[in-house]
Amino acid sequence: MFRAIATVGGWTMVSRVLGFLRDMLIAAKLGAGPMADAFFVALKLPNLFRRLFGEGAFNAAFVPAFAQLLTQRGPAAAQALAERMATLMTLWLALLTGLGLVFMPQLMQVLAPGFIERPEKFALAVELTRITFPYLLLICLTALVSGVLNALGKFAAAAAAPIFFNLLSMLALFALTPVVATPAHALAWGVTLSGVVQLGFVWWACKQAGMALNPLQRPSLAPEVRTVLRRMGPGLIGAGVTQLNLAVDVIIASFLVSGSVSYLYYADRVAQLPLGVIGAAVATALLPLLAKQIHAGQPLSAHRSLNRAVEIALALAVPAAVALAVLALPILAALFQRGAFGAAEALATSRALVAYAFGLPAFVLVKVFVPGFFARGDTATPVKIGLGCVALNLALNLVLMGPLQHVGVALSTTLAAWANAGLLAWVLHRRGHWVADRRLRRTAPRLMGSALGMGGLLWALALLLAPGAGLSGLLWLGLICALGASAYFGLAQVSGGLDLRELRRLMRRKA
Numbered sequence: 001m002f003r004a005i006a007t008v009g010g011w012t013m014v015s016r017v018l019g020f021l022r023d024m025l026i027a028a029k030l031g032a033g034p035m036a037d038a039f040f041v042a043l044k045l046p047n048l049f050r051r052l053f054g055e056g057a058f059n060a061a062f063v064p065a066f067a068q069l070l071t072q073r074g075p076a077a078a079q080a081l082a083e084r085m086a087t088l089m090t091l092w093l094a095l096l097t098g099l100g101l102v103f104m105p106q107l108m109q110v111l112a113p114g115f116i117e118r119p120e121k122f123a124l125a126v127e128l129t130r131i132t133f134p135y136l137l138l139i140c141l142t143a144l145v146s147g148v149l150n151a152l153g154k155f156a157a158a159a160a161a162p163i164f165f166n167l168l169s170m171l172a173l174f175a176l177t178p179v180v181a182t183p184a185h186a187l188a189w190g191v192t193l194s195g196v197v198q199l200g201f202v203w204w205a206c207k208q209a210g211m212a213l214n215p216l217q218r219p220s221l222a223p224e225v226r227t228v229l230r231r232m233g234p235g236l237i238g239a240g241v242t243q244l245n246l247a248v249d250v251i252i253a254s255f256l257v258s259g260s261v262s263y264l265y266y267a268d269r270v271a272q273l274p275l276g277v278i279g280a281a282v283a284t285a286l287l288p289l290l291a292k293q294i295h296a297g298q299p300l301s302a303h304r305s306l307n308r309a310v311e312i313a314l315a316l317a318v319p320a321a322v323a324l325a326v327l328a329l330p331i332l333a334a335l336f337q338r339g340a341f342g343a344a345e346a347l348a349t350s351r352a353l354v355a356y357a358f359g360l361p362a363f364v365l366v367k368v369f370v371p372g373f374f375a376r377g378d379t380a381t382p383v384k385i386g387l388g389c390v391a392l393n394l395a396l397n398l399v400l401m402g403p404l405q406h407v408g409v410a411l412s413t414t415l416a417a418w419a420n421a422g423l424l425a426w427v428l429h430r431r432g433h434w435v436a437d438r439r440l441r442r443t444a445p446r447l448m449g450s451a452l453g454m455g456g457l458l459w460a461l462a463l464l465l466a467p468g469a470g471l472s473g474l475l476w477l478g479l480i481c482a483l484g485a486s487a488y489f490g491l492a493q494v495s496g497g498l499d500l501r502e503l504r505r506l507m508r509r510k511a
Helices: 003-032 034-072 075-102 104-109 113-117 119-132 135-151 156-160 162-175 185-209 223-238 242-255 260-295 299-328 328-336 343-373 380-405 406-430 438-465 470-495 500-510
Strands: none
Touching: 003 034, 003 119, 003 135, 003 156, 003 162, 003 260, 003 328, 003 470, 034 104, 034 119, 034 135, 034 185, 034 223, 034 242, 034 343, 075 104, 075 113, 075 135, 075 223, 104 113, 104 119, 113 119, 113 223, 135 156, 135 185, 156 162, 156 185, 162 380, 162 406, 242 260, 242 380, 242 406, 260 299, 260 328, 260 343, 260 380, 260 406, 260 438, 299 328, 299 343, 299 438, 328 343, 328 406, 328 470, 343 380, 343 406, 380 406
């Protein structure tokens, strides 16, 4: 599991760094005004469906079933399931994409109702979303093939595929802006083109792994297919609660002052770096491992794997959250403060980032606990918990949006995430599927103490060094973060929260 987490996390880190470069260009070209708001809404809709129908619901239902067939009946049966699911997904998503293109104005009234009062902004959002919406079909098929690769233990190609999204978006911003209406149109075309490239890349990797998938089959509802479809229904919400909460955020933010959607987008993008590197990596590695251990009759191994996943998540997410909260304004100033994105926009965005930072450990723990249900074929329980948390998020938004504006929207998502993580952990504990073992009970408080010590040092360094915007700000920020990371790992080693010698042994074994 550690090797898989390192592989997925490493490639995800590369993708996130390129994503920051892309967002720096977007901030400089589009700023945080009406054009940026319209593009981020256009990007949000296909991404929401991707995470619900693709990475979320589909992987939650498909990966355990594929792993079970691979373990019990061999590669041929597993490949047949993957091809049948690819055929059904192609037909279903092609229909959904066509309907979305036709009824996009009506969809936009639901996703961004606050734009209706500003007709030019609403029309631009509809036009851009029609360009990006075919990305839904392409990236969901990419998620299917990536799920096959992950279940085969081939994590690198699936984790590296999002790099093309960032590269092609930046290329489109430079190459297409002179020949299309706005820079936002250039970005939208880059998004769709990246879907074609990502799908081709993972399909080639799957063929190299000995499983070339052919989605052009006759539709079939074999028993294994019906099992996956039955589990996908509740998984649409169970695995996508965070994304549904973020969609609620966009809906609420569309009613607030101009720029609120952009403030939340930029803040979420920074928070997504540790969430993607840590949460997605742990969840991606954990789900097929738990599924194989449970179907092989190894409950003790599954329990131990879940505890180590929680430990790894806390060891990385807690210091990341503290660092984001303490350095929110320097981070945003260094990354985005240039061109159309000024000091006022950086300050407004930093307040939302602080609110998201407090929820980062919860976002990561949700990704760790949910596989504990999905690996056992239980997609109903996360759905029930998720529905309650979506309702809680909406209620908190309505209460906090008035006094706190866009910061209240971010804080509502954070509080709902903590409720979600707490309830998932409680249900797993009550069923006997997870109990914090002695090692986790010993290391968790020491890791938290080390992170707080690092936070104090970062606060003092930020006051002393005063990082600013631009390249000099990035250099100063890099220095501060390097010192903070050294302090954290040093404190964790001294306190017994981490054993760096054990990590070195694992890395040598990986090499």
